[in-house]
Amino acid sequence: NAGVMQNPRHLVRRRGQEARLRCSPMKGHSHVYWYRQLPEEGLKFMVYLQKENIIDESGMPKERFSAEFPKEGPSILRIQQVVRGDSAAYFCASSPARTEAFFGQGTRLTVV
Amino acid sequence: QKEVEQNSGPLSVPEGAIASLNCTYSDRGSQSFFWYRQYSGKSPELIMSIYSNGDKEDGRFTAQLNKASQYVSLLIRDSQPSDSATYLCAVNPPDSSYKLIFGSGTRLLVRP
Numbered sequence: 001n002a003g004v005m006q007n008p009r010h011l012v013r014r015r016g017q018e019a020r021l022r023c024s025p026m027k028g029h030s031h032v033y034w035y036r037q038l039p040e041e042g043l044k045f046m047v048y049l050q051k052e053n054i055i056d057e058s059g060m061p062k063e064r065f066s067a068e069f070p071k072e073g074p075s076i077l078r079i080q081q082v083v084r085g086d087s088a089a090y091f092c093a094s095s096p097a098r099t100e101a102f103f104g105q106g107t108r109l110t111v112v
Numbered sequence: 113q114k115e116v117e118q119n120s121g122p123l124s125v126p127e128g129a130i131a132s133l134n135c136t137y138s139d140r141g142s143q144s145f146f147w148y149r150q151y152s153g154k155s156p157e158l159i160m161s162i163y164s165n166g167d168k169e170d171g172r173f174t175a176q177l178n179k180a181s182q183y184v185s186l187l188i189r190d191s192q193p194s195d196s197a198t199y200l201c202a203v204n205p206p207d208s209s210y211k212l213i214f215g216s217g218t219r220l221l222v223r224p
Contacts, residue, residue, distance in 0.1 A: 031210065042116075042200060042214035043156065056211065091155060098210040100146065103155040 004029075004094050004104035005074075012110045013082045021077040021107045025094030032075045033101055034067060037089040049075060082111045115139060116203050118215035126223050131188040133199050133218050138182070141206030145177055145184045148200040150217065156200055160186060191222045 005024040013019050025032050030050055035043040045059040049069035060067065064082075069075040079086055089108050093101035117136050125131045133147075144163055148156035162168045162175040162184065174187040184203075188195055198217040205213055 033210065033212075035212075035214075040216075042216040043202075043212070045211050045213070048210055056208070059211075095210075100158055100161055101210075101212065102158060103148075105155045 004092055004102055006090075006092050006104035006107050008107060009105060010108050010110070012112060014112055015083055016081050019079040019082050019086070019109055021079075021090050021092075021109070022074040023077070023092030023094075023104060024074040025092075026102060029094035029096050029102075031095045031098065031101075032069050033093045033095075034075075034077050035091045035093065035103075037091060037106075039088070043091060046077075079109075082109070084111050087111045114215070115205070115213045116201055116215040118199075118201050118218045120216060121219040122221045123218055124221045124223060125191050127191060127193060129191050129222075131191045131195065131220055131222070133186040133188075133201075133220065135184045135186075135201030135215055136182055137184070137201075137203045137213075139203070139205055140179075140182060142182075142203045143206065144204040144209070145175070146202040146212065147173075147175060147184075147186045148202060148214075150198045150200055152198075188220075191220075193222045193224050196220055196222045 032049045034046040037043045047067045048056040064080045089106045091106045093103045095101045147160040150156045160175040162177045168175045172189045176185045200217045201215040202212040
């Protein structure tokens with residue numbers, strides 16, 4: 001049983017470009033969460049999704065950030081017009097219900 | 113006051129010793145508590161969850177919870193150099209069974 005799969009592992013974007021981060025949950029998991037980890041800081045909750053629904057996006061910045069989890073395919077975290085402050089590790093986690101979450105390897109975004 | 117507080121460390125212990133990692137949380141109504149281990153540049157890995165007061169043991173790991181003191185700890189017996197990592201304490205806030213509030217982590221170094 002493959003774990004939570006995230007790609008790409010590393011992503012470099014110039015300021016103003018768009019970043020798309022993908023997450024495929026573990027098999028049988030329908031709950032997906034995105035967290036951001038800034039250097040030397042703990043993980044911060046961004047958004048919680050189930051298939052085709054955003055349940056809680058209280059941790060998402062109001063502008064430039066969006067997330068989706070379509071009926072088919074991976075969950076996508078999209079950051080438009082990236083700025084240097086968006087540089088961080090973005091982790092996706094999944095769970096079969098509202099229980100213990102298992103994390104993917106993360107995508108390390110660097111904005112230059 | 114941070115919602116989940118941990119000493120950043122590093123906590124340095126000799127191989128074979130007991131490592132004691134501590135965490136306090138601010139929201140008295142929190143019900144679920146987790147310890148994650150994160151190696152540098154890697155994803156958080158769930159190692160323990162605890163939901164009721166007292167001790168919970170799993171191999172070399174023991175989680176301890178004291179809700180009255182709003183305190184949760186992780187003991188690692190017979191510490192090994194491979195245990196050297198950052199240990200993240202995470203708490204479900206009372207209004208959310210899925211959102212994890214993380215501490216900033218304690219770095220553990222086990223000296224051979």
